Structure formats: structure tokens, C-alpha cells
Amino acid sequence: MSEILLICGSLILLLAIHDFFYTTLSGSGAGFIAEIVSIFSDKVIQVVVQLTGRNAYNYQGLFVNLMILSTWLLLIWGGLHLIYSSNPEGLTNSSGRVANNWERLYFTGYTLSTLGMGNFKPTTAFFEILTSCFSFFGFIFFTSSMTYFLSVSSSLVNKRSLSKGIYSLGNTPQRIAEKFRAVDPYFSYQKFLNLQEMVSKHSVNHNSYPVIHFYTEKDKTDSFSINITRLDEAISILLNSEKDENLLAELEPLRSSVTSFLKNMDTNFSRSLPRVGDSVNSADLPYILNGKNSEELIERRRILERLLRSEGFNWKDVVGQDM
Structure with a gap:
């Protein structure tokens, strides 16, 4: 029995410690345990949202973070015990006097808390x-956890x-596209550059700290999924209808950054996103883009729809306001 407890405890410790350091220090995403706990916690919040309304989303990121931290702590505590x-x-x-089971559990927690023996x-x-x-x-x-959560913040x-x-550019894809057509070319270039940098930074952060995926806003105006979809659709409108070669050239870096983000979502977050059909129902859109790269557009919309439904x-x- 003693050998079995030693082996089981060692395996649990190795698994939990590896997952902890990989998630908090590698900058390469979440470990297996953190990913599973995140997805489970997200499903719990989705059920709560259905029962109580979207206000529950205010606690989603906090709940996911606390569940991950608690799981690591319990696994390490249990394995060492x-x-x-x-x-x-x-x-x-x-x-x-030899410590009994509860006293060994107490001693384990006291040791991990760094308070002494x-x-x-x-x-x-x-x-x-x-x-x-x-x-x-x-x-x-505890110090690595706090540093990690500061980076998440x-x-x-x-x-x-x-x-x-x-959202400040417009509350529909059409309005965003029209604004880019109407403004001074220098302004549009600066705006494209600024957005491209922010999208690229978010894509890197999203991959390094996957828990930010589970921070959802209750209001439509602040929703990341809605606004990134509007931006991508606005770019698609411009790429399929705009004749100004300079504007099209300025759009390419921004389009590339959004593409990189969508590929990351589809590759690394597929298990956390709802499944949808192969294409978007045309009745849901006020316009149909059948121009260049139509297959790519269908794939983009499939990923964006999964993000929206999440x-x-x-x-x-x-x-909605273009319908």
C-alpha cells in the first residue's frame, strides 16, 4: 500500500506541477489540466447564464481563474499528502506521537502555505x-500565480x-467600411496600423494567456466577438468592392493579423467553441460576398460564428442595423 501511495502521489505532483509551470511560465498556452478546467468552468457559466441572464458573464473570467488555481492547489496538496x-x-x-490522516493533511497545507511546519x-x-x-x-x-494573473489582467x-x-468606428460592418472610404487616406492608414498592432498583440496574448478567451462581456457594445466580426466583415466588404489600390494595400496587414487570430482560435480553442455548420446562412447577412477568395470567406465566417455563439x-x- 505504501508504494502505491508514493507512486500515485508522485504522479499527481508531477502532472500538476508541470501543468502549473507550463501555463504560467511558458507563454505557450494552457496545460492539459488548465484547459480542461477552463472548458468545464465555461460550461458551468453558460448554464448559469441560461438560468439567470447575461449578468453572470461578469463573473466568468474570475470563476475560470479561481477554478484553475484551486485545481492546481488541490492536486498538489493531495499528491503531497x-x-x-x-x-x-x-x-x-x-x-x-505519529500524525493521523487529518493531521498529515493539515501538515501538508501548512508546509505549502510557507508558514513552517x-x-x-x-x-x-x-x-x-x-x-x-x-x-x-x-x-x-503563489508568487508565480499572482504574476500570471497580473499578465492576464x-x-x-x-x-x-x-x-x-x-466599436467607435461603427456598429455595423457596412458603417465601418463606409467610414474607411470617407476619411482622409492618412487617417485610414494610421487607423489600420493601430488596429493591426492591437489585433496582433491580442492574438499573441490570447495564445500566451488562453484564460482571457473566457472573459465575456454582457453588453453587445463591449462584446469582443461581435466587434472583431464586424471588423473582419468590413474588411471583406472593402476587399471585394474597393477599387482604390492604395487602400487595398493598406488593408492587407490588418487582414493578415485578423487571419492569424482566427487560425489560432480554430486550432487551439476548437474544443471550447460551439460547433456550427460548414457555412453561414445567407439569410443572416444583408449582403453576399461572392468575390475573391469566397472559400476563404466561408471558412472565416464559420470560425467567427463559433466565436459569436460562444x-x-x-x-x-x-x-442587425443593416438588415
């Missing part, structure tokens, strides 16, 4: 070294700024 339980006589109090102490060399290592790890765990500010920046919206919310 199993290792201590593999040799019950390895922990005793000051009078030499409490009124129990390890009696074997292995447990002494293990306790020292996880006292250090407890400090690293910064990325969230960029996401919201991008969404509001798009936040409880549809194409009518994107183009």
Missing part, C-alpha cells in the same frame, strides 16, 4: 528534504481596448 501517507510514521508531534515535524531524511522543497515551492506557487485591458476601438450572440447582433 499521499506521499506523506506512504510512511505514516514519518511525521510526529513534539511528544513523538506547525506542531508536527518530519522524522526521516526523505521527508525533511521533501518538506524543505515544497516550502520553497509554496512561495513560488494586462492582456484583458488590451482586449477590451481593441473591442471599444472597433458568447451567446449570432450574426443578427453583428449586422
Whole structure:
């Protein structure tokens, strides 16, 4: 039994610690555990939204973050407790009494909290070294978690700024396209450049800190999914109808940045997005773009529709005033 507890505890610790460091320090996305917990937490919030309304979205990102942090902590706490339980006589109090199961659980949490060893102490060399290592790890765990969540907050500010920046251009794709046609070329170039930088930054942040995907706004005006869809549709309108070669050339970097973001969504977040058909129903759109790259446009709209539905919206919310 002791060997089984030692092996199980070690495996749980290795899995949880790897997932923690990969998610918080690698900048390459979420670990397997963090991804599963995020998707499960998102589904819980979606159920709550159906029962109570969109106000529940105000707590979605907070809930997902707390669930991830709690899962890491519980797995590490549980795994270390199993290792201590593999040799019950390895922990005793000051009078030499062997710690029972609940006292070993208490000792484990006390060690991870970096408060010390409490009124129990390890009696074997292995447990002494293990306790020292996880006292250090407890400090690293909490400081790394806070640093990670600060980075998430910064990325969230960029996401919201991008969404509001798009909305300020117009509340439908047609209006955004018309504004770009009407303004001074220098202004349009600067705006394209600014949007391109913000979209690229968000795409990088989205990949590095996937939890920001689960921060959803309750209002349509602030919704990232609606506004990024409006921007992409506006670009599609211009690319399929505009004759000004300079304007089209200026649009390409922005289009490329949005494309990179959509590919990232389709590749790395497919499991967290609702499934849709292969194409968008033309009845949902006030215009049909059958120009260049129509197959690419269908694929873009498929990804965008999945993103919209993940936040409880549809194409009518994107183009409603153009219908």
C-alpha cells in the first residue's frame, strides 16, 4: 500500500506541477489540466447564464481563474499528502506521537502555505528534504500565480481596448467600411496600423494567456466577438468592392493579423467553441460576398460564428442595423 501511495502521489505532483509551470511560465498556452478546467468552468457559466441572464458573464473570467488555481492547489496538496501517507510514521508531534490522516493533511497545507511546519515535524531524511522543497515551492506557487494573473489582467485591458476601438468606428460592418472610404487616406492608414498592432498583440496574448478567451462581456457594445466580426466583415466588404489600390494595400496587414487570430482560435480553442455548420446562412447577412477568395470567406465566417455563439450572440447582433 505504501508504494502505491508514493507512486500515485508522485504522479499527481508531477502532472500538476508541470501543468502549473507550463501555463504560467511558458507563454505557450494552457496545460492539459488548465484547459480542461477552463472548458468545464465555461460550461458551468453558460448554464448559469441560461438560468439567470447575461449578468453572470461578469463573473466568468474570475470563476475560470479561481477554478484553475484551486485545481492546481488541490492536486498538489493531495499528491503531497499521499506521499506523506506512504510512511505514516514519518511525521510526529513534539511528544513523538505519529500524525493521523487529518493531521498529515493539515501538515501538508501548512508546509505549502510557507508558514513552517506547525506542531508536527518530519522524522526521516526523505521527508525533511521533501518538506524543505515544497516550502520553497509554496512561495513560488503563489508568487508565480499572482504574476500570471497580473499578465492576464494586462492582456484583458488590451482586449477590451481593441473591442471599444472597433466599436467607435461603427456598429455595423457596412458603417465601418463606409467610414474607411470617407476619411482622409492618412487617417485610414494610421487607423489600420493601430488596429493591426492591437489585433496582433491580442492574438499573441490570447495564445500566451488562453484564460482571457473566457472573459465575456454582457453588453453587445463591449462584446469582443461581435466587434472583431464586424471588423473582419468590413474588411471583406472593402476587399471585394474597393477599387482604390492604395487602400487595398493598406488593408492587407490588418487582414493578415485578423487571419492569424482566427487560425489560432480554430486550432487551439476548437474544443471550447460551439460547433456550427460548414457555412453561414445567407439569410443572416444583408449582403453576399461572392468575390475573391469566397472559400476563404466561408471558412472565416464559420470560425467567427463559433466565436459569436460562444458568447451567446449570432450574426443578427453583428449586422442587425443593416438588415
